[in-house]
Amino acid sequence: MAHDEEGPVTVSIARRIKPGCERDYEAWVSGITTEASSWPGYQGVNVLRPAPSTDFAYVTIYRFESWRHCHAFEVSDARRHWLDRIGDIVEGEASVKKVTGLEFWFDLPEVPVEAKPSPHKMALVITVVAYGVVLGLNLTFGGLVAGLPLWLKALIFVSAQVLIMTYLVMPRVTRLLRPWLYGA
Known part of the structure; x- marks a missing residue:
């Protein structure tokens, strides 16, 4: 994503959780959400629980008002600290989608990352x-x-x-x- 992109940024992260670790993951999401909410430009988060529409993964969708604000949070030591704590409760790699502007209205968790409507x-x-x-x-x-x-x-x-x-x-x-x- 280019540094000069304008408008809001929406990030969707899908993760599979190890069986029996759901409560730990939800506590982790609550903690990192509290951290993110204190950053400039933060606009909110939604968490989708495992369901057929999310391919039975947790999907966390967070928004920032600009690429600059989103990037500042994503490269922060605070976020890195939270990511270091998640390794024992997730399976595999997270699937990440990032869209800018109004594209987030057309973003579905079950649609591949590279798919975008015209x-x-x-x-x-x-x-x-x-x-x-x-x-x-x-x-x-x-x-x-x-x-x-x-x-x-x-x-x-x-x-x-x-x-x-x-x-x-x-x-x-x-x-x-x-x-x-x-x-x-």
């Missing part, structure tokens, strides 16, 4: 989904915010749109459209 397909899906979400928000809540200043209405709707798309809509749309997005 930019025109991503743009088309984001446009259609964003249009639907904005239209729905306006039809549902437009009357409630009609008297607010334009800047505040925009802030409310953009914040709601990003949250809805990130956590509710895009994971489902990406799975639904997976054959088309990742096909030829």
Whole structure:
């Protein structure tokens, strides 16, 4: 990944845990998450527990606001200290994916690292989904915010749109459209 890339960075790490070490791994994830949350640019973490959709691996997904902030954490002594403590509870090597910008909306744990949808397909899906979400928000809540200043209405709707798309809509749309997005 180039040093000059702009925008948020999302990192997905899939690990297989030795049988009986699940509690230790979850404590480890909690500890390294607490460490990461104190770093500049940290935007959050999600942990997916073993399931068919994750190929029965734990998948940790963390985000930083920029490549610079993500890289600073990844090369830190603090992170290295945590990684040194994980060796006895994992099996094999971790599978790591790193995406920048809006690509994280199209990132699925079960899709190979090198697979990426084409930019025109991503743009088309984001446009259609964003249009639907904005239209729905306006039809549902437009009357409630009609008297607010334009800047505040925009802030409310953009914040709601990003949250809805990130956590509710895009994971489902990406799975639904997976054959088309990742096909030829």
